[in-house]
Amino acid sequence: MSLLTIDNLSIALPKGADRALAVKDVSFTLDKGEILCIVGESGSGKSMSANALMGLLPEGVTPSAGSITFKGRDLLTLSDDEMMALRGKDISMIFQEPLSALNPLMRIGDQIAEVFEAHDLLTPPERRKRALELLHEVGLPDPDQTIRAYPFQLSGGQRQRVVIAMALALEPKILIADEPTTALDVTTQAQILDLIEDLRKRHGMAVLFITHDFGVVADIADRVIVMQHGEVVEAGEAETVLLNPTHPYTRALLDAIPALTFRDSVEQTAQPILSVRDLDMTFTTRTGGFFKKPRVVKAVQKATFDLYQGETIGIVGESGSGKSTLGRCLVRLLTPQNGVVEIGGRDISKITGDALRQHRRRIQMVFQDPYSSLNPRSRIGTILTEGLIAYGEDKAAAREKAKELLTVVGLDPSAMDRFPHEFSGGQRQRVGIARALALDPEVIIADEAVSALDVSIQAQVLDLLADLKDRLNLSMIFITHDLRVAAQVCDRIIVMQRGEMVEFGPSAQVLGNPQTAYTQSLLDAIPGKAHEAALAKQKEAQL
Amino acid sequence: MSAFWSRFRQNRGAVIGLVILAIVIICAIAAPFLFPRSPWSMVQRPFLPPFEMEGLPLGTDALGRDVLSGLFHGARVSLLVGLVSTVVALAIGIPIGALAGYYGGLVDDALMRFTEFFQTIPSFALAIVLLAIFQPTLAYVILAIAIVSWPPVARLVRGEVLSLRNREFVEAATLSGQSNLRIILRQVLPNALPPIIVLASLMVATAILLESSLSFLGLGDPNVMSWGYMIGAARTVLRTAWWLSFIPGVAILLTVLSLNLIGEGLNDALNPRLRKRTS
DSSP states (O other): OOSEEEEEEEEEOOTTSSSSEEEEEEEEEEOTTOEEEEEOOTTSSHHHHHHHHHTOOOTTOEEEEEEEEETTEEGGGOOHHHHHHHBTTTEEEEOSOHHHHSOTTSOHHHHHHHHHHHTTOSOHHHHHHHHHHHHHHTTOSOHHHHTTOOGGGSOHHHHHHHHHHHHHTTOOSEEEEESTTTTSOHHHHHHHHHHHHHHHHHHOOEEEEEESOHHHHHHHOSEEEEEETTEEEEEEEHHHHHHSOOSHHHHHHHHHSOOSOOOOOOOOOSSOSEEEEEEEEEEEEOOSSSSSOOEEEEEEEEEEEEEOTTOEEEEEOOTTSSHHHHHHHHTTSSOOSEEEEEETTEEOSSOOHHHHHHHGGGEEEEOSOTTTSSOTTSOHHHHHHHHHHHTTOOHHHHHHHHHHHHHHTTOOGGGGGSOGGGSOHHHHHHHHHHHHHHTOOSEEEEESTTTTSOHHHHHHHHHHHHHHHHHHTOEEEEEESOHHHHHHHOSEEEEEETTEEEEEEEHHHHHHSOOSHHHHHHHHHOTTHHHHHHHHHHHHHHO | OHHHHHHHHHOHHHHHHHHHHHHHHHHHHHHHHHOOSOTTSBOSOTTOOTTSBTTBTTOBOTTSBBHHHHHHHHHHHHHHHHHHHHHHHHHHHHHHHHHHHHHOHHHHHHHHHHHHHHHHSOHHHHHHHHHHHSOOSHHHHHHHHHHHHSHHHHHHHHHHHHHHHTSHHHHHHHHTTOOHHHIIIIIIHHHHHHHHHHHHHHHHHHHHHHHHHHHHTTOSOTTSOOHHHHHHHHGGGTTTOTHHHHHHHHHHHHHHHHHHHHHHHHHHHHOGGGGGGOO
16 A cells, blocks of 8 residues: 555635646555655646645645545644644655755754654753754764754755755655755755665655656656646656656657757857956955954956857856856946956956946846846836837837847737736746847846746747847857756856866867866766666667 | 725725725815815804804814814815825935935945934924924924934835845846936836835824824914814813814824725735735
8 A cells, every 4th residue: 555645636726826726636646665756847736736745735725625645544634733743753845945944043953853842752862862863864064063053054955954854853754855956056966866865765765756857857756747737647657757758748848858969169250259358256245343354255266268259158167156246247247356358359347337338238138037137017118128218229219129029039029018927937038038139239148047947948948049149140158057058058168166267168078078077076966867878778779 | 906906905994094084185175165264263152062053063162263164174284294294205215215225335324324313313302393493384394294204214215225226127227228317216116116105104194193293282383273283272171171182183093093004905905925914
C-alpha cells in the first residue's frame, strides 16, 4: 500500500478567479523512499496540490472534492488541531525562499529547537543537542558556530540547509519541497539536490518535489507528474516521461529547454561599438558607528572587453559575482569609480546632467522582472512613447512608432490603450523589449531578461530576441545566470566571479573547453546533463 | 473604477461614513437658501430649549440666535477649513517628501531636519502661536492649520518615494531620457497616491477638530459662525443649557467619524492586499 494516496482531488478557487478549479481531479500516490516530481509552469496548480496536503491553502480556496489518504485517514477531514500535530511530525515542507521561511530575529539553534518545542518533545538541552546533530547532518560547515548565527549571516544555500534541517527534525515520513532550489545559484542548487537525494536514502523518506525545471527533474526524480491548468496531463517513471513523452504539452516543455549547443562567433568589425576598459565599481556602506570601518564591496574590478556590431556577449556568473552591477554601470544607472566606457568613440563613464541624458538613448536595457519594470498606472502606449517624447519626438509620430514596435515584438497594436496588468508575464516582457527598442539604441543590455519566465515563454522570448538581432543587427549584452540560455544566444561569453572576469572568449571555447575551475564547476552544476546525454544516445539509436 | 467602488462598498462603515458626509455637505450647500438671514442675528428670546417653538426646532443660544441656522452655516466653515487646509498641507508636504525621497543624500537630510523642526513643536501650541501672530481671519486659520499638519504628509510621501525610486520602471524611465521632474510627476507620484488619499481623508477630520478647538478658545475668525465657536460660547452655561454645547458637539463627532470611516474604506479599497484583517 502506498504511503500517501491522493484521489480525485479538486480544489476550488474563489469566485472571480480566472478559472473555477485550481486543481481538477488530480490523483497520485507516493511511496516510501521515492522522489515524485510535480512539474508544471506557473499557474498549473502544482503548489496548490502540495499546500492542500499540508492544510495550508490560502483564504477562500477550498478542496471541493476527492480525498488525501495518509495512514488510513483522510487529511481533508482532519480538524486544525489534528492537522497541526501532523505537520512537521509526519509531513514537513521546505519552501522556495529560505530567507522568508526563517524568522530573522531568531538564532538558528532556537529555530530548530522550536520544532521540538511545538510538539512538546525532549528537554531543552536535548533539543539543542539534536539541533547540532541536524546541522551536522545537512552538511553545514561549523555547526557550533552556525547554531548561534542569525539567518542573515548565512548564505542562501546555507539557509536552505537550515530549513531542511528543521523539516527533518522530527523524521517525517513525507517531505514536500516546493521549488526549493529556484532561488539558488546552479552550484548551490546541485549541492542541495545531492543533499535531498542523500537524506532520502538514509531516512527512507518519500519526497514530493515541486519544480518547473525539467533539468532538476531529470537529475532527481523517480516518477514524474506533469500538470497543466490544474490537471495531470502525464504521469509515469521519470525516464519514460522524459525520453518518450506522450502528451504534446510535456513534449513542448521538454523542447523548450535550451540545449547546450553553441553559436559560431560573428565576424568582428574593425571598430567596436562599445568598448570597456578597466572598469571598477566599489560599494562602500557605513555600517553604523563612527569608529567602525565601512564595509567595502568590490563589485566589479578591471572589467575590459569590446562589443562589436551585431554581436551578443553573455555575462554569466553566480549571484553576487557583479554581473548586474557591470550592466548597470554600462547604462549609467551607476557611476563607475574608474575606467572607460566608450560608445561610438565617446567615453560616457563620467558625463552627467544633460550630456548624460542626451546619450542615454544609445544604450538601452531590458529588465528582469516583467511585473515591476512597467509602471502599473501607465497605459502601454504611454510607456512606449514617453522616451521618444522626452527626446523631442512629435506625439503622433511617437504613437505611430510605438504601434510599429508592438507589431515587431509580436503584440497587437491595440495593446496601446491597455494597462500592464492586462498582460501575461511573457507579453509584458515583449513590451519591455519594445520599450528598449523605441529609441533606436546601438546597444541593448538584457539583465536576466528571461529568468522570471516559464520555460515555454522563455523560449518564445529568446526566439524573439534572436530574430530581432538578425533583422535589426542589434548588438547586445546578455546577463544571465543560466548557462543553457547563454549558450543559446551568446557569441562570446564573459564568466565573472567575485567582481572579476575570470574567463572571456567565444561561447564554444568557454563552455566547451573551460580554462578555469570556476567555469568548470558552473558547467558541472547545470541540472539535466545526464538526461541530455541519454537523449543524444536515443537519437543516435534511432538513426 | 468600478472595481474600486465594489471594494469600497464591502466596508459597511465606509458607506455609512459616506452617507453622513453627504448629509453634512448638503447642509453646507443649503445653508444660505434655508437660512438666508445671518446666523449671528437674534431671532427669539435667549435659552429657548429645542422642540419648543415652531420654526426654531433646536432653540436659541445665550444671545437668542437660531441654533439650527448656526449648525448649517457652521458646516460650511468646518468643511471649508477642513478641505482647504488639507489641500494646502498636501501642497507643502508632497513636494518636500518627494524631493527628499527621490534625491536622498544631503537633500534628504536637509529637508527631513526641516520637517522634524516642525514635528518637535506640539502642533496645537504652534497653531495658537501662529494665530496670535496673524490676524484671526478664516484665511489665516486655514494657513495655521496647514502649517502644523504638513509634516506627516512629507514623511509618508518620502517613505513611498524611497520604496518606488529603485523600481525597475523608474530606472527604465531614467534610461529613456526623461528628466527627474518628469519621472517624479509621471512615474513615482501616481504610484504613491493611494496612501496619500487615505491620509488626506483623515487630515480633513483632524483639521475640523483643530479649527473647532481654536474657535473654542476664541482664536477663530470672529466673523464666521463655526461649530467650535458655538461650543465655546455655550461653555459658561454648560449646566443650565447643556444642549447648546451638545448639539454642535454631536455635529463635529459625526463629521469626524464619517471622515475616519471613509478613510478606512479608502484604505481597504486602494490597498486590497492589506485588507486581510477585516474578514
